[in-house]
Amino acid sequence: MLMAELDRRRRTNRLAAYAPYSKQEEFHEAGALFRERLFMAGNQLGKTLAGAAEAAMHLTGRYPDWWKGKRFDRPIVMLAGSESYELTRDGVQRLLIGPPMNEEEWGTGYIPKADIIATTRRSGVSGALDSVTVRHVSGGASTLLFKAYEQGRGKWQANTVDFVWFDEEPPEDVYFEGITRTNATRGLIAVTFTPLKGMSTVVARYILEKSPDREVITMTIDDAEHYTPEERQRIIDSYPPHEREARTKGIPSLGSGRIFPVPEEDITVSPFAIPKHWVQIAGIDFGWDHPTAAACLAWDRDADVIYVTKNYRKREAPVHTHAAALKPWGSWLPWSWPHDGNNDVAAGENLASQYKAQGMPFLAERATFEDGSNSVEAGLMDMLDRMVTGRWKVFSTCSEWFEEFRLYHRKDGKVVKERDDVLSASRYALMMKRFARIEGGDTNWNFKARKVV
Incomplete structure (x- = not known):
């Protein structure tokens, strides 16, 4: 009898057992900082x-102790939907409520059975619900309304709502209708989909249109801990080549606009201990509203192969915070930096000097090639040539580097300077590889006019 009761509680309170993977947790945490999120x-x-x-947490107010995302301390009104009512029923509704065709099992989704006060059915679609009334811990009741894109934007019009969840990519007009419904409350927009439509309007909004209100989180099959390596490879092999990146890595098709049209597996290597005779150098890209980023390169001069071994990315943090995170990479490690490190700042001291004051061994001059030039295109072509010829490798642990690599592209022939922070840091380090040093081999910071021979 005891086991049966425990099983009943587990099945009717699935939310209590939710334990997200790191990428899922990143998606949740972003809700505290950004109004619009794309997973x-x-x-x-x-x-x-x-x-x-x-969605279940916001509707019920039942947040776990580990929760760092947005919190509602009152009942909410929420819209949720997908492409059709059948898909909404079989996806969103099933996960929130339970099997749509078995009413006795309603309450086995993520909304605990004890918190489901009432439901109303949608006519014309077997098993589909129109709305759910959900008990909130504050004592009131939240309202969940199920929608479908096939209705058009007009059917997404409703009273002011607090949270809109689009599961699968919505048409542009439906997406903006969802935003409109949340304007008064500054409510949340969450979008979860696989980007099979390529660089669509909605995808472009997140990737190309810079805004402090928006964030995109990408998750690949390697981030899904429930698959074994063998299962991952079997799944990858099951898709046609032109769909593999979208279906297994969440990468929208960028076509001929992609800057690095190289299979990710061709440049990925498992981390290993860097041989003592290899030289290393780091690069940094300064930012505030866009992140400050860094990358560490190790150079096997005998084979002329560059390895990206570490990366870092953080937005809206002061110099001392970044320095504290990066100094453990090595007091001997030379740092390359871009031209804006010489810019004057309000405090009267440029960024490069501020980092030097924090104990970081910055090179004496900004990043340039040996001839004194600093062409972005030349740097990108050097990186691409190395990738194609097997002379550029990246440790699999550099997740931020790969996130940017997957989406880096051109528009109308020009490089889109968005979400390229770690890649830029890598490029600065590559440009200055002549100043790379062996680990612990030199702690003299006067790197001016000195280079590897």
Whole structure:
């Protein structure tokens, strides 16, 4: 009898057992900082599950101790939907409520059975619900309304709402209608999908249109901990080549606009101990509203192969915070930096000098090639040539580097300077590789006019 009761509680309070993977947790945490979030992931990796778990928390007010995302301390009104009512029923509704065709099992989704006060059915679609009334811990009741894109934007019009969840990519007009419904409350917009439509309007909004209100989180099959390496490879092999990146890595098709049209697996290597005779150098890209980023390169001069071994990315933090995170990479490690490190700042001291004052061994001059030039295109072509010829490798642990690599592209022939912070740091380090040093071999910071021979 005791086991049966425990099983009943587990099945009717699925939310209590939710334990997100790191990428799912990153998606949740972003809700505290950004009004609009896109969780772009491959198929069957957990994006819809993460959306359902968060929706249930907001509807009920039941947040776990580890929660760092947005919190509502009152009942909310929420819209949730997908492409059609059938897909909404089989995806969003199933995960929130339970199996749509078995009413006795309603309450086995992420909304605990004890918190489901009432439901109303949608006519014309078997098993589909129109709305759910959910008990909130504050004592009131939240309202969940199910929608479908096939209705058009007019059917997404409603009274002011607090949270909109689009599962699968919505049409542009439906997306903006969802934003409109949340304007008065500054409510949340969450989008979870696999980018099979390429660089669509909605995807471009997140990737190309800079805004402090928006964030995109990508999740690949390697981030899904429920698959073994063998299962991952079997899944990857099951898709046609032109769909593999979208379906397994959540990468929208960028076509001929992609700057590094190289298979990710061709440049990925497992981390290893850097041989003592290899030289290393780091690069930094300064930022505030866009992140400050850094990358560490190790250079096997005998084979002329560059390895990206470490990366770092953080926004809206002061110099001392970045320095504290980067100094453990090595007091001997030379740092290359871009031209804006010489810019004057309000305090009267340029950025490069501020980092030097924090104990970081910055090179004496900004990053340039040996001839004194600093062409972005030349740096990118050097990186691409190395990738194609097997002379550029990246440790698999450099997740931020790969996130940017997957989406780095051109528009109308020009490099889109968005979400390229770690890549830029890598490029600065590559430009100055002549100043690279062996680990612990030199702690003299006067690197001017000295280079590897």
